[in-house]
Amino acid sequence: MASITFLNDPVTLVGNEVKVGDTAPDFTVLDHDLSPVSLSDSKGKVRLISVVPSIDTGVCDAQTRRFNEDASSINNVEVLTISVDLPFAQKRWCGSNGLEHVKTLSDHRDLSFGEAYGVHMKELRLLARAVFVIDSNDKVIHAEYVSEVTNHPNYEAAIEAVKSAK
DSSP states (O other): OOOEEETTEEEOEESOOOOTTSBOOOOEEEOTTSOEEEGGGGTTSEEEEEEOSOTTSHHHHHHHHHHHHHHTTSTTEEEEEEESSOHHHHHHHHHHHTOOSEEEEEOTTTOHHHHHTTOEETTTTEEOOEEEEEOTTSBEEEEEEOSBTTSOOOHHHHHHHHHHOO
């Protein structure tokens, strides 16, 4: 399992580490209207899953904006930003920031995504920063667990994986 720190303190990740070549695990998270969303809802598309601890922090905000901007020029890709923020807070944040190419989803209820992808930080009940790219056949083609949660992910590597996906 990946070794992760939050503000330089080690955290325990709960769930299974996802690796390149794995079949992407399914999950159920909540949309802004509290309706369930699963990986299979976007079957046939390339998915860039951007995982953040909280949309209302500087790095998470920048990460979400960056992937929103980068994805706007790529066809057949769905960008999902997943956190444990409440759906209402995510809706407010998206509305006030005018983001159109990213879908924010909440894992607050069951931590279904967090545990399926091994990003649930047990001590904080937050998700660790990570990025996954899943091709249209549900294969993981990029997986990055950011070693220090307050750092940025490798945006370029994720976007290159999206561009190379089928």
